[in-house]
Each structure stands twice: as structure tokens, then as C-alpha cells.
Amino acid sequence: MxxxxxxxxxxxxxxxxxxxxxxxxxxxxxxxxxxxxxxxxxxxxxxxxxxxxxxxxxxxxxxxxxxxxxxxxxxxxxxxxxxxxxxxxxxxxxxxxxxxRPRLSDVADWQLAVESAQPCGLPGFDDGVALLDLLAALPEERREAFVLTQVAGLPYADAAEISDCPVGTVRSRVARARATLVDLLYDGAL
The missing domain is CATH 1.10.1740.10 (RNA polymerase sigma factor, region 2, helix turn helix motif)
Structure with a gap:
């Protein structure tokens, strides 16, 4: 250790x-x-x-x-x-x-309203948006395993317990998530 x-x-x-x-x-x-x-x-x-x-x-x-x-x-x-x-x-x-519950919006273009309400120009903001976009491209199980172990810093055993799956599955999901993220970065897909 x-x-x-x-x-x-x-x-x-x-x-x-x-x-x-x-x-x-x-x-x-x-x-x-x-x-x-x-x-x-x-x-x-x-x-x-x-x-x-x-x-x-x-x-x-x-x-x-x-x-x-x-x-x-x-x-x-x-x-x-x-x-x-x-x-x-x-x-x-x-x-x-x-x-x-129904989702209501009193603004004709609700997406524009949401985007304009988001903070811009803050240090690290663009990096954070890029990271969120990259993470959003991952399948849900891989994203969860990656966030728990690589972002939150949990041990794989704890991530497995939270995700209700074997430790080996978490390791596999993290490895695949890393490979996908690297591919996305090099391909410039996002």
C-alpha cells in the first residue's frame, strides 16, 4: 500500500x-x-x-x-x-x-434561457464543461465507476459496493471509460 x-x-x-x-x-x-x-x-x-x-x-x-x-x-x-x-x-x-410530474416552461426557447443563465468566463469553467461533455459520452455504468474511483477517489471495493457489482466489473468499467475518453480526446469528437 x-x-x-x-x-x-x-x-x-x-x-x-x-x-x-x-x-x-x-x-x-x-x-x-x-x-x-x-x-x-x-x-x-x-x-x-x-x-x-x-x-x-x-x-x-x-x-x-x-x-x-x-x-x-x-x-x-x-x-x-x-x-x-x-x-x-x-x-x-x-x-x-x-x-x-409534467415539466413546464414559460419561455418559448427554454434551452437558450438555460444556456444564458450558466456562468461563463470563470477560471476552469471551459475545462469543466469539456469534462462534463466527455463524461456524458460514456455509458452510464462506466461513467458511474469512473466518477466514483477517479473523481471522488473511492477505492474500487467501495465503488463496487455502491454500484452493487463485483470489484472486477468496476475495474473493467473504469478501464473502458478511460479508453473511451482517450479516444474521444484524440478523435476530437467533442
Whole structure:
């Protein structure tokens, strides 16, 4: 194991310990648990849902669900994996809910309105848009595996647990995602 993996394991162990302490009603542990994983949850739901306007609501929903079921968390997996699996279910549930509701727009050209409302000219903005375009070109399973391991920095075992598939499948999906991204970059497809 390298130093970076040791640090990641140590951080995950601390976060899991805070989650277990929070189960017992330790308010300081709850705050540390939420602070430690808030950014990871936001990034993960942002990649899953593709709607920047919904990210904060989905992250909040994730933490509400997690804190409501924290008494059932036993620490058999890392708290990060447990929380990201809750985030995944929150996004899926939001898709299900949204699919039952009509989408209305009072603007004739709603796409133009959305595009003009997006921030431009910020440092890294164009790179972020390019990355999102590249990730959007990946099949869903490969994109999820790539985001969990390469963007969120989770170990493959945790990504497999969140995705509900074997570790080898996650490794294969990440390798194929990398190959596809390289091909897209060199072909200039995006």
C-alpha cells in the first residue's frame, strides 16, 4: 500500500468512527461526519443527476436520510460507501418523482434561457464543461465507476459496493471509460 492509500484508509476509518459515535447522539460527531462527506456527496449527486440546480437539495436529502437511519449503521462498510449508496438512491428516487410530474416552461426557447443563465468566463469553467461533455459520452455504468474511483477517489471495493457489482466489473468499467475518453480526446469528437 502506498502513502496515499494509507491516508485514505485512515480518513475513512475516522469518518466511520464519527458515524458510529453519531449513532449514540454525539452532536459533535454528527457535525464532523457531515462536514467530512458533504463535498463528496455533492460531487457524486452532481454527476449522477446532471442538474446543477438539484445538487444541494439532493445532498440535503441524502444527509436527512442518512441521519434518520444512522441507528442502523453498524460500521461493516465504510461510512463513505454507506452514505454514497444512500445518495445514489436519493437521486434515483428524484428521477422517479420527476418522471411523474409534467415539466413546464414559460419561455418559448427554454434551452437558450438555460444556456444564458450558466456562468461563463470563470477560471476552469471551459475545462469543466469539456469534462462534463466527455463524461456524458460514456455509458452510464462506466461513467458511474469512473466518477466514483477517479473523481471522488473511492477505492474500487467501495465503488463496487455502491454500484452493487463485483470489484472486477468496476475495474473493467473504469478501464473502458478511460479508453473511451482517450479516444474521444484524440478523435476530437467533442
Amino acid at each position: 502506498d502513502h496515499e492509500t494509507d491516508m485514505s484508509t485512515s480518513v475513512d476509518a475516522s469518518i466511520t468512527a464519527w458515524a458510529l459515535a453519531a449513532r449514540s447522539g454525539d452532536a459533535a460527531a454528527v457535525e464532523r461526519f457531515v462536514r467530512a462527506l458533504h463535498r463528496d456527496v455533492q460531487r457524486y449527486v452532481a454527476h449522477l443527476c446532471g442538474d446543477p440546480q438539484a445538487v444541494d437539495d439532493l445532498a440535503q436529502d441524502t444527509f436527512l436520510r442518512a441521519l434518520g437511519s444512522l441507528h442502523r449503521f453498524e460500521g461493516r462498510s465504510s461510512a463513505r460507501s454507506w452514505l454514497l449508496s444512500i445518495a445514489r438512491r436519493a437521486v434515483v428516487d428524484s428521477f422517479r418523482y420527476a418522471s411523474t
